[in-house]
Amino acid sequence: MATSTVENYIKAIYLERRMIKADLLPVGKLAQTLKVVPGTATTMVKSLSAAGLVNYEPRVGVSLTEQGEVLALHVLRRHRLIELFLVKILKIDWSEIHNEAEQLEHVISDRVLERIDALLGYPQYDPHGDPIPSGSGKLFERDLQNLANCQAGTETTIARVLDQESNFLQFAERNGLVPGNSVKILNHDETASAIEVETAPGKTLTLGKQAALKIEVE
Secondary structure, eight states, rough: OOOOHHHHHHHHHHHHOOOOHOOSHHHHHHHHHHOOHHHHHHHHHHHHHHHHHHEEEEEEEEEOOOOHHHHHHHHHHHHHHHHHHHHHHHHOOOTTTHHHHHTTTTTOOHHHHHHHHHTSSOBBTTTTSOBOOOSSOOOOOOOEEGGOOOOOOOOEEEEEOOOOOOOHHHHHTTOOOOOOOOEEEEEEEEETTEEEEEEEEEEEEEEEEHTTEEEEEE
């Protein structure tokens, strides 16, 4: 059984590579994500390579092997199902669930996880709109776009919130920027890098580009 450290590294490699859309993730970027020094990350990556979980090219970067990707998807499945369980069943605010799931994902048994999956009705997405891998490792991907790329007059639905920091999630919830909520783009000022949206009848909000890039719609 993989240790929590191994699982954290594998999950981080999977997520960061998808985020930057690169074949190889620089080890320096991995170290930054995991809040460790580059030397520590390099040592761990070499161990993961020896275990057959990653492909490592010194001074270039790292990617997951097929075995590593299977493990990453299994960890993500645990994490995202736990998050949904915490919100739907235990009624914990979505701004507080990430760190809890980070701890629980390493200790929950497959038997309990499958019971949670069934209890929740075999969901496809977690509270943030991230896809939950199925038991066979399938991801239910959607064709989404950033709110920042929407033009004035567009009516769309919030599908995913990419930033899982507590402060941003609280801001998003206060302003109706949560998955499943419909919004209308009232104005898109590209010069000022600002976008005005209506999140409910009579309720408008102006977002900077950096905030809008953290929200995906369908």
